[in-house]
Amino acid sequence: MANILVTGGAGYIGSHACKALAAAGYTPVTFDNLVTGWRDAVKFGPFVQGDLLNRAEIDAVFERYRPVAVMHFAALSQVGDSMKQPGTYWRNNVEGSLNLIEATVAAGCKQFVFSSTCATYGDQDNVVLDENSAQHPINAYGASKRAIEDILRDFEAAYGLQSVIFRYFNVAGADPEGEVGEFHQPETHLIPLMLDAIDGKRDALTIFGTDYDTPDGTCIRDYVHVCDLVDAHVLGLNWLLEDKGSRVFNLGTGTGFSVREVVEQSREVTNRAVPMTEGDRRPGDCTKLVSGSVRAETELGWRPKRSTLPQMIADAWRWHQTGDYSA
Numbered sequence: 001m002a003n004i005l006v007t008g009g010a011g012y013i014g015s016h017a018c019k020a021l022a023a024a025g026y027t028p029v030t031f032d033n034l035v036t037g038w039r040d041a042v043k044f045g046p047f048v049q050g051d052l053l054n055r056a057e058i059d060a061v062f063e064r065y066r067p068v069a070v071m072h073f074a075a076l077s078q079v080g081d082s083m084k085q086p087g088t089y090w091r092n093n094v095e096g097s098l099n100l101i102e103a104t105v106a107a108g109c110k111q112f113v114f115s116s117t118c119a120t121y122g123d124q125d126n127v128v129l130d131e132n133s134a135q136h137p138i139n140a141y142g143a144s145k146r147a148i149e150d151i152l153r154d155f156e157a158a159y160g161l162q163s164v165i166f167r168y169f170n171v172a173g174a175d176p177e178g179e180v181g182e183f184h185q186p187e188t189h190l191i192p193l194m195l196d197a198i199d200g201k202r203d204a205l206t207i208f209g210t211d212y213d214t215p216d217g218t219c220i221r222d223y224v225h226v227c228d229l230v231d232a233h234v235l236g237l238n239w240l241l242e243d244k245g246s247r248v249f250n251l252g253t254g255t256g257f258s259v260r261e262v263v264e265q266s267r268e269v270t271n272r273a274v275p276m277t278e279g280d281r282r283p284g285d286c287t288k289l290v291s292g293s294v295r296a297e298t299e300l301g302w303r304p305k306r307s308t309l310p311q312m313i314a315d316a317w318r319w320h321q322t323g324d325y326s327a
């Protein structure tokens with residue numbers, strides 16, 4: 001079975017990707033520094049603890065496992081945090097990715113699947129985005145990811161490295177079989193924070209900003225189920241292994257939901273009240289990030305199966321009540 005090097009395989013999206021890779025007949029080799037990931041989330045292949053800021057550790061994993069491709073999830077990914085600690089974000093995300101990309105080329109591996117983000121687009125007046133939309137990030141997280149996209153283009157020109165770049169919209173939900181799920185420490189994302197507030201594990205949810213230029217004043221995001229998202233990665237990997245060349249794909253559903261709509265939907269799914277307060281805007285937040293996925297559907301044959309808001313919240317809620325990695 002072909003080995004796939006999965007950086008960040010102990011994290012939320014990476015662990016779901018490892019499950020999908022194993023189901024598709026690949027062996028996912030997780031490389032993770034466990035700063036935000038969990039050893040107990042690595043269930044579907046070998047684990048190597050290592051840091052992308054240490055080139056020798058990356059070279060060693062290539063030497064030992066000889067992966068046919070890389071899936072690069074490892075990153076710091078919180079918008080608000082990136083505005084407070086831009087240096088940390090640039091160093092970790094860009095320098096770490098550059099080390100990995102150089103090591104990939106040095107090992108003679110030519111296939112690279114990269115987790116990018118809708119945050120590379122920045123704030124654009126009420127448009128539904130597509131892959132050709134201009135990229136003007138308004139936070140350090142998005143800027144760091146855009147820089148890595150640029151590095152990949154330069155390495156293709158110089159060394160023939162082929163990449164599939166996925167720009168994610170908001171990832172939510174959890175493995176319906178409960179083997180892996182979303183578990184951040186500290187948690188900053190809307191849906192898991194809200195579920196914590198609903199069952200009293202933390203204080204009320206604060207809505208960050210109610211004066212945005214949207215129908216109800218709160219930010220609008222396009223939520224995608226993590227299982228659908230990782231299915232796209234397996235299709236992207238196969239695309240590269242079939243030698244179809246570098247390509248960028250947005251992974252969204254084309255439908256946006258405001259923070260208030262997510263709150264209301266969570267109340268319905270859990271049948272419980274959502275304790276909440278209204279607060280200031282969070283620096284770095286875009287008003288609206290919504291994308292179609294026409295390209296992923298037509299070219300990759302991607303068919304999201306679980307990406308309705310009630311399904312995502314229900315899957316997140318089930319995981320929230322039954323699973324974590326701290327046991």
Ligand code: UDP
Binds near residue numbers: 259282
């Ligand atoms: N949000 C919020 N309160 C929170 C966390 C998030 O109102 O405690 C809002 C946030 O401002 C954004 C949306 O929920 O509009 C999604 O934020 P999240 O951090 O989940 O993902 P992001 O869009 O930053 O990747």
